[in-house]
Amino acid sequence: MVLGFLNSGKHAQAEEQVAAALSRSMARIEFDMNGQILTANDNFQKVMGYGLDEIVGKHHSMFVPEEITNTAEYKSFWKKLGSGEFLSGAFPRKRKNGQLLWLESTYNPVFDGKGKLIKVVKFASDITERRNERALLQSVFEAISSSQAVIEFDLDGNILNANENFLSVMGYSLDEIKGKHHSMFVPKEFRNTSEYRSFWQSLNQGKFQAGQFNRVGKGGKEIWIEATYNPVLDAVGNPIKVIKFATDVTEQTKLLLNLKQMIDGNFAEIDSNINDLNQRTVQSVDVSNNTMGITQAVAASAEQLAASISEISRSMTQSQSETERAFDQTETANEMTERMSNVVDQMGSIVEVIRNIAGQINLLALNATIESARAGEAGKG
Numbered sequence: 440m441v442l443g444f445l446n447s448g449k450h451a452q453a454e455e456q457v458a459a460a461l462s463r464s465m466a467r468i469e470f471d472m473n474g475q476i477l478t479a480n481d482n483f484q485k486v487m488g489y490g491l492d493e494i495v496g497k498h499h500s501m502f503v504p505e506e507i508t509n510t511a512e513y514k515s516f517w518k519k520l521g522s523g524e525f526l527s528g529a530f531p532r533k534r535k536n537g538q539l540l541w542l543e544s545t546y547n548p549v550f551d552g553k554g555k556l557i558k559v560v561k562f563a564s565d566i567t568e569r570r571n572e573r574a575l576l577q578s579v580f581e582a583i584s585s586s587q588a589v590i591e592f593d594l595d596g597n598i599l600n601a602n603e604n605f606l607s608v609m610g611y612s613l614d615e616i617k618g619k620h621h622s623m624f625v626p627k628e629f630r631n632t633s634e635y636r637s638f639w640q641s642l643n644q645g646k647f648q649a650g651q652f653n654r655v656g657k658g659g660k661e662i663w664i665e666a667t668y669n670p671v672l673d674a675v676g677n678p679i680k681v682i683k684f685a686t687d688v689t690e691q692t693k694l695l696l697n698l699k700q701m702i703d704g705n706f707a708e709i710d711s712n713i714n715d716l717n718q719r720t721v722q723s724v725d726v727s728n729n730t731m732g733i734t735q736a737v738a739a740s741a742e743q744l745a746a747s748i749s750e751i752s753r754s755m756t757q758s759q760s761e762t763e764r765a766f767d768q769t770e771t772a773n774e775m776t777e778r779m780s781n782v783v784d785q786m787g788s789i790v791e792v793i794r795n796i797a798g799q800i801n802l803l804a805l806n807a808t809i810e811s812a813r814a815g816e817a818g819k820g
Contacts, residue, residue, distance in 0.1 A: 462480050462482070464482075465562045465563060465564055466479075466480065466482040466483035466485075466486045466487075466542070466564070467479065467480040467482065467560065467561065467562055467563075468480075468483045468560075468561050468563075469558050469559065469560050469561070470499055470559045470561070471558055471559075472520075472556055472557075472558065474498050474500070474517050475496060475497070475498055475499075476496060476497055476498070476499065477495070477558060478491070479491060479494060479495075483563070486534075486540070486563070487502065487532070487534055487535060488534045488535035488536060489535050493535075499517075500513075503531075503532065503533065504532075504533050504539065507531070520546055520548055520559050521556070523548045523550070523556055524548070525545070525546065525548065526545070527544065527545040527546070529541055529542070529543050529544075529566060529570065530542050530544055539567075540565060540567040541565070541566050541570035542563040542564065542565060542566065543563065543564045543566045544562065544563040545561065545562050545563075546559055546560075547561070547562070583684055584602050584604070586604075587684045587686055588601075588602065588604040588605035588608050588609075588684070588686065588687065589601065589602045589604065589605055589682065589683065589684055589685075590602070590605045590682075590683045590685075591680055591681070591682050591683075592621055592680060592681045592682075593680055593681075594642070594643050594678060594680065594681070596620050596621040596622065596639055597618060597620055597621075598616050598617055598619055598620070599617070599680065600613070600617070601613060601617075605685065608656070608662065608664070608685070608687045609624065609654070609656045609657060609662065610656045610657035610658065611656075611657050615657075621639075622635070624654045624655055624656075625654065625655065626653060626654075626655055642668055642678070642681050643670075643678060644678070645672060645676070645678045646670070647667065647670065648667070648668040649666065649667040649668070650665075650666070651663060651664070651665055651666075651688065651692065652666055661689070662687065662689050663688050663689045663691075663692035663693070664685040664686060664687060664688060664689075665685065665686045666683055666684065666685035667683065667684050667685075668681055668682075668683050669681065669682045669683070
């Protein structure tokens with residue numbers, strides 16, 4: 440606003456009342472047209488840490504950081520005020536102790552009754568804490584933006600801005616997408632669905648959306664992103680735009696999809712094998728039933744065979760006993776045979792003796808005959 444403090448009339452009185460009201464709630468300081476300090480209220484003195492006698496007559500630049508006072512921008516600042524131009528904004532300023540603060544300020548040129556500029560009245564509020572919070576949020580945003588793909592939309596889904604990471608992932612330049620609708624990144628079969636419309640309705644209601652999304656890049660390239668869609672609210676909580684943070688997870692997702700396809704194939708094969716096994720099991724049960732009948736028959740035969748084997752065993756035991764008895768008798772016969780053989784051998788010796796004796800007798804008889812022949816009749820006796 441521009442304050443024109445007139446010397447008379449209700450309008451001048453109203454402006455004085457407004458100025459007084461503002462002075463009670465805000466920091467107020469007045470400068471001449473050269474920037475020299477004329478006066479300041481208590482609020483201003485408390486904010487800046489000075490007493491009034493420490494600042495009156497000094498230049499406005501005493502509150503300005505040195506890196507700003509020598510700039511062309513600062514010189515232009517006072518040139519604009521000197522031409523009667525109203526200025527406002529958030530300005531960095533310096534307290535008495537050198538600490539930096541931020542003032543939300545309006546610089547109001549004041550005219551006299553003849554329309555001549557006579558001074559500049561500044562109203563200010565200390566927004567340092569709010570500014571620091573904003574700077575922190577901005578730093579966080581920039582940190583996220585440096586590592587993630589970021590894109591901004593209005594509430595209708597039209598693209599407002601996008602960072603280099605997003606453009607690189609999708610393969611577009613900013614000029615190719617700015618002003619176009621988000622649906623350009625969505626597969627055609629999804630664009631006209633109630634689900635997609637519901638997606639944007641939820642964002643317009645300030646509802647956060649997150650998940651993995653299938654998107655289409657330049658040239659129809661399939662892209663998968665892990666993304667959050669964040670409604671940005673104004674001071675009273677109404678959504679004003681949507682910021683999306685995203686990470687390219689195309690490789691990981693395709694790997695998982697291939698793995699799922701392989702697993703599904705394996706499960707299908709396993710299911711087929713189980714069905715086949717079930718059929719074989721049924722057949723095996725039938726065979727088992729038949730086999731059980733055969734087994735029972737074999738068991739009966741085995742019992743009969745066992746009985747036969749037992750009888751054979753008994754017979755063999757008896758035969759063994761008979762054999763052993765026959766063997767004993769044979770042993771006895773052998774002993775008797777050996778004795779008889781010895782007797783025969785002895786009888787042979789006796790026969791030989793008898794033969795020798797007979798031979799001698801025959802020899803004697805022969806000799807007697809010969810002698811008898813020689814003797815003649817006389818010798819026959």
